[in-house]
Every structure is written in structure tokens, then in C-alpha cells.
Amino acid sequence: MVVIGRDADETGETVDLGHFRAADGSHGARVALDCEFPHAGLVVGKRGYGKSYTLGVVAEGLARARGVAPVVVDPLGVFTTLASGTVPATVVSEPRVSPGTLPPRAWCGLLGLAPDSAAGAVLWQVASGAETLAAMRRELEDLECSAVARRTVRNHLALAESWDVFAPAGLDAAALATGEVTVLDLAGAPTTAMNAVVRAVATALYEARVVGSVARLPWLLCDEAHVFFDGVAAPALRTLLTRGRQPGVSLLAATQRPGALPDVAVSQADLLVAHRLTDRGDLAALDRARPAYAAESLTAGLPTRPGDVTVVDDTAEAVHAVRVRERDTPHGGASPRAGAVETRRRGAGNLK
Structure with missing residues (x-):
């Protein structure tokens, strides 16, 4: 078996990728990807x-x-x-x-508020050090800022909460x-x-x-x-x-x-x-x-x-023709087919 992604004298964990692909499409030796490094x-x-x-x-x-x-x-x-x-x-x-994992600049980009705008500057402040959306809202209400900026940030935080991807833990x-x-x-x-x-x-x-x-x-x-x-x-x-x-x-x-x-x-x-x-x-x-x-x-x-894939291995500076193996688990990304849909009986559901 040839391991792509590491030097020939190295050993360790690998991922079974498939087989080398001959010019006629037939299988050659097995091929793996390195995951030791x-x-x-x-x-x-x-x-x-x-x-x-x-x-x-x-x-x-x-x-x-x-x-x-x-x-x-x-x-x-x-x-x-x-x-x-x-x-x-x-x-x-x-x-x-956790909201606290995102830095203030990321919050500005996430909610579409320029950091140098009034609302963006307010959002930057309330996001600094806050670990939850509730803490950001409390900080917003205590902050001295214009009513327009406060309302804008409040609405944008409500939008972020509606996504349901933030939680304290x-x-x-x-x-x-x-x-x-x-x-x-x-x-x-x-x-x-x-x-x-x-x-x-x-x-x-x-x-x-x-x-x-x-x-x-x-x-x-x-x-x-x-x-x-x-x-x-x-x-x-x-x-x-x-x-x-x-x-x-x-x-x-x-x-x-x-x-x-x-x-x-x-x-x-x-x-x-x-x-x-x-x-x-x-x-x-x-x-x-x-x-x-x-x-x-x-x-x-x-x-x-x-x-069929072409694999470029920059470690060995080599290019390989590979046929990817079949998965052991079902593939959820296949396109649906119209022919697989059960056809209604002729005449069923016809408008009169």
C-alpha cells in the first residue's frame, strides 16, 4: 500500500482512500492518505x-x-x-x-455593521468581554450612546438570537x-x-x-x-x-x-x-x-x-491517478431521481 502525504520512511496512522487507477481504468495497488501528521x-x-x-x-x-x-x-x-x-x-x-468565542470585529462582520459606524462601535463595545447574548444586551442598555445606535444594535442582537446557534455553554x-x-x-x-x-x-x-x-x-x-x-x-x-x-x-x-x-x-x-x-x-x-x-x-x-481523482502530494512532489473506494456508510449527498418516485396510477388525481 502506498501512503500519500508523507515520506516513504515514515510510519503511522492512515486513511484508506482507494486504488491507483491504471490508464485503462483498472485497479492498481491500494492507496492511503497519511493522518499521522x-x-x-x-x-x-x-x-x-x-x-x-x-x-x-x-x-x-x-x-x-x-x-x-x-x-x-x-x-x-x-x-x-x-x-x-x-x-x-x-x-x-x-x-x-458561545458568543464569547467570537471577537468584537467578527460580531460586526456577522451582523453587517461597519466597525467605524456609530452602531458598529456600540456593538464592538458590548461584544468585548461578554460571554452571552444576555450579557451583551445588558451592557447595551447601560452604555451611553445615541438612541438610534442602541436601537440598531438591539435589533441586530435579536436577529442573532433568532438563528439559534448561540448558547452560554x-x-x-x-x-x-x-x-x-x-x-x-x-x-x-x-x-x-x-x-x-x-x-x-x-x-x-x-x-x-x-x-x-x-x-x-x-x-x-x-x-x-x-x-x-x-x-x-x-x-x-x-x-x-x-x-x-x-x-x-x-x-x-x-x-x-x-x-x-x-x-x-x-x-x-x-x-x-x-x-x-x-x-x-x-x-x-x-x-x-x-x-x-x-x-x-x-x-x-x-x-x-x-x-476518479487526481491527487497532488506536495510532500513527495508527486501526482497520482486514484479511484476512490466505496464508502462503508450510506452517502447522503446523492441527487434524487425522478424515476425513483412511485408513479401514480393512471387517471388518479385527474382534474374533472
């Missing part, structure tokens, strides 16, 4: 070619590995099937985080670093609310490893990553990309729109798993940040069949 990874591919499926395969493997703590950000509700019983997994429905790193896959089911939440959860979770995992309060190495698997790199979660994700290796925090981001990601998300990836892509902007994004040894493979050589 931290990584910054990117999974890309157009809709319907297996991007989320591959993320699920990695999540399954991480759940069975020792010493890691996989956390899956699930904005579409397609990873809840990981908790089917065949792998150790927990689904957190309607995950909540929200998710912390210890609750996430159990060794099971923790699926954060964010389906149906507003984009801004999802960003708040991801910002808080990514920050908590990073800071916990910096101070050594959790022993396992966290892996944050983030589907639809372009949604979060374009919101208030972006600074925390950038931190994992650029500084996560030293404390041992990995980020595996998946997206069908690599062109919508900042260049750092591609350039910092030491593992790149590429499904089929056809959009010129997305191909150009990979081309801009590609390593020299992978130039042809990331443009003209991308696979065309669902489940």
Missing part, C-alpha cells in the same frame, strides 16, 4: 462527481484512526449518515457555540476531540449563522492545541468551503491553513468552486484531491497556485468519471 488539504470537483463522497471516505478513515479528532462541517445535511453504526460518529443537530474543543467523527449538522441555518459556528469551532480547536488542552490532533473537514472563506469564518480557516501545522490542526476543505477561494487555500494545500472540473475560472485558480510538477495534471489531465 497534520495537513492542509483541498478536495475540488464539479457537482455530481464525488467531492462530498470523497470527504465522507476520509471522515470514515479518520474515525478509525488513533490519535485524531475529526469534525465535519455539514452545511447541507449530507453527512449525518456517517452515524449509521459502522463507524464511531456523533451528529450534533443544531450545533451552538456552547461546543468546546474538549467536546469535539473525542476521537469519534463529530458531524455539525448546519442544514437549514442561514449562511451567516453557519459562519459563526465554523469561526468559533475552528478557533477553539486551534487554541486548544496551542495551549495543549486536547491531546488528539483535530481534523476539520469543511464541505462547501467557499461559503466560509467568503464569510466571518475566513480568518479562522486561514489560520488553520497557514499556522495549523505547528500545533497539529488539519483542515480539509471541499468545494465545487475553487475559483471562489482565496489563492492561499490552494497554495497552502499539501494535499489536493481533484475530481472533474470544467469551469475556466476554477481551472485557472488551480493553475495559478499549482506546483510546477503538477502543471499538466491540474489542467488537461483531470479525470472525467465520477469517483
